[in-house]
Amino acid sequence: MKHIISALVENKPGVLAHVAGMFAARAFNIDSLVVGRTEDPKLSRMTIVVIGDDRVLEQVRKQLAKIVPVVKVQDFVGQPVIARDLMLIAISAPPEKRPEILSLIEMFRGKVVDISQKSLMVEVSGPETKIEAFINVCKPYGIKNVARTGTIAMPRQAKTEP
């Protein structure tokens, strides 16, 4: 089962290596890992997607928490969560195909961010399934390049607010 783990870590050199090294040393599989700054310059957030059963995930959580510069670890499994990936995709788009492609982009609420004579670069964000679906519908036109982030996520706020 896929779990989204969110780890608040100290913004220090070597933390990413420590976390990645721990995953490798204990043979846990990382599906994706995203690191970014938070509102506090001393802290970064790592969002890690891990596949494993409950027992593996319990160990992942505990081993992460054990790393000294890791401040807080949460597993979002079982709670309502907003999870998003971001993708830049370059699609072959000769002028005669463009209207068709643009309507697809609109359906996926994508944005054209660059255009050339033969191609379009599109920015799409959303749940991983939506990203995959967009890649699939683009395939017939010819995909030139794909760059994707991993997943970032946050639990829905409703139940935590008073």
Place this chain on the structure above:
Amino acid sequence: MKPKSRTSARSADKSTIKTGAQIIVDTLIEQGVDTMFGYTGGVVLPLFDRLYDAPIHFINPRHEQGGCHMADAYARASGKVGVMVATSGPGACNLVTGLATAMMDSVPMVALTGQVRTELIGNDAFQEADTTGITRPVTKYNCIVKDIKDLARTIREAFHIASTGRPGPVLIDLPVDVSVAKCSTDGTTEVDLPGYRVRPKGHAKQISMAAQAINKSEQPVLYVGGGVISANASEELRALAEKAHVPVTMTLLGLGSYDQNKPESLDMLGMHGTAYANYAVQECDLLIAVGARFDDRVTGKIDTFAPNAKIIHIDIDPASISKNVRVDIPVVGDAKLILSELVKEVEYHQRKEWFNKIAEWKQKFVLRYDESSSTVKPQYVITELCRQTEGQAIVTTGVGQNQMWAAQFYRFSRPRQLISSGGLGTMGFGLPAAIGAQIAKPKETVIDIDGDHSFNMTLTELATAVEHELPIKVCILNNGYMGMVRQWQELFYGHRYSKTYLKNPEYEAIACAFGAVGITVDKKTDVPKAIKKMLAEKKPCVVDFRVEREENVWPMVPSGKSLDEMDGLDILESMA
């Protein structure tokens, strides 16, 4: 007026301005360091210059690995943090085995390594290695200090991390320019570790649940590890075992936490544990694990380990809980605090049937060797050592058969008495460990029970022992083989002794050349007087016991078998 006050202000500033090297030495002293181990080199020159007249007892090993094991054993014997210093590159790389040894056995250590100047880092400079990268998996925490303002704080943090929670080694990498830089030490002192929390106090509800389970149990067993020793919880363990009336089995690293001479002791469990410990674990209805981590050498086949037992696990490390076996009642916290709470809630139960059963096993499956043999049996040497030292010596070991026989035939009665590389199984640990332990406990008898090949790995440290006039004793159980591997080859590889025989030097001559005392024993009848002479020696003394060459360690749970599927019980019985 003005110029005068300015002058005095400047001189006040001057008095608090220190070099990085001075800050390091001052902070070490502030942390209570009076003894340290280390080997010098180019980039640690400024630090060693400050150590020249510092009030710190400094021990210089002949190889950094040896120094690291010395600091480790110093920590294990004293309960204090062991400190080791090495230079950059090769010096730091040579620490890796020692750090990994300390990491696996949860030993509090601080290692300081020199590093090339910060502006050279990443340039493949002379004697540069990515020390923090290399040592990250073998330390509890490590970091590089690039700003002198962080130096004092980082060292304090290192001691705090190394010695609290589940102890472990911490490494600080120190670029040489930071050691020579100068700064005012004001305002750099606060420990700041938002991600490091230790919760020593156990959850009261969990402790009550554990107490209820113990009170209800008819066939309980305490299974205790090195955590009891690092938590200084032996007294609390004794109180619990006696009050609740529960038998106690120990892991290799747990030996000494409970007096083996007491009737509740089941001695060591596991692959080469006693049959009575292994049977008791397999038949118990409640297993109370304290400061132990369900290592594969202890559990045997994990699916059939303690099949009828409910499991209580008391440990300071939450990640140890349910890592290898599913635990029913976890209690996270400091063993000393938890056991002292637990003692209050348990009741005495006689458990007559259970103790009768155990007594039968203990009688039937006593550890034996062929006493009638005319050759020098390694077990006999250890039995005689134990007799002549009245079971009071501090024992260090190599790894392999020598280690298992030491664990089986020396009777340990107090914590910090056995110092052995359990988790990593580091051959060559015994001699430097004996040096570290003797430095920590100058008045005690320290004996390294070693194997020939283990001893070969670090024997250069004899020079260190001679230099510091340490009366350590080295007993080499010399069978000319890498004995434990040879045993596996005999049992599982059709007697094909592939690369387990290596030609040994004459140890007596080696000892003499180093300035130590050397004795060779090849007759059984000479064993007692050789040991007597060795114990009376003031100099380091090496005794080369030419033991039975193909003696095996029994019983043995073959790898992948259940704890109660022991080989060799018939052999032991035939010697009765």
